[in-house]
Amino acid sequence: MTVWQLVAVGAVMLLGLVGVLVPGVPGQAIVWAAVLWWALADPGPVAWGVLIGTTCLLLLNQALKALLPARRPRESGAPRRTLTAGGIAAIAGFFVVPVVGGFLGYAGTVYGAERLRLGSRAAGWTSLRSVLRTTGYSVLVELYCCLLAVGAWLGAVVRG
Numbered sequence: 001m002t003v004w005q006l007v008a009v010g011a012v013m014l015l016g017l018v019g020v021l022v023p024g025v026p027g028q029a030i031v032w033a034a035v036l037w038w039a040l041a042d043p044g045p046v047a048w049g050v051l052i053g054t055t056c057l058l059l060l061n062q063a064l065k066a067l068l069p070a071r072r073p074r075e076s077g078a079p080r081r082t083l084t085a086g087g088i089a090a091i092a093g094f095f096v097v098p099v100v101g102g103f104l105g106y107a108g109t110v111y112g113a114e115r116l117r118l119g120s121r122a123a124g125w126t127s128l129r130s131v132l133r134t135t136g137y138s139v140l141v142e143l144y145c146c147l148l149a150v151g152a153w154l155g156a157v158v159r160g
Helices: 003-021 027-041 045-065 080-096 100-118 121-159
Strands: none
Touching: 003 027, 003 080, 003 121, 027 045, 027 121, 045 121, 080 100, 080 121, 100 121
């Protein structure tokens, strides 16, 4: 696979990660399709392993969706820009501080934005808990599954 094709696959994966944050956009399917595209264009044991692992992980996420609370962003009381900023910080945080950085980025950004908006520490924490109960857990689990798939792809591309 050429460098430009790898960049295109990475761009599609980034689009899928952002799609996880936007209601109605099938972010998981986009990430999976990008991994499939890469595995078919560059067949090998590592590529097929990443594809199989991604497929299993995303299927597990679909099974877990039934156990998690449904997304209800309007009930959280936080503005959409706060939730979007939290999601973008989770994506960046996952790659800056592997694995735990995603949660830290999401929670830290939502808390910081809500503290600034509401004016007090206690109100910021209350709003963060409300956001995590209404949307955060389901968004974070779906985003983490997609981030792990993208991280596995990135590791395979850098290693190979």
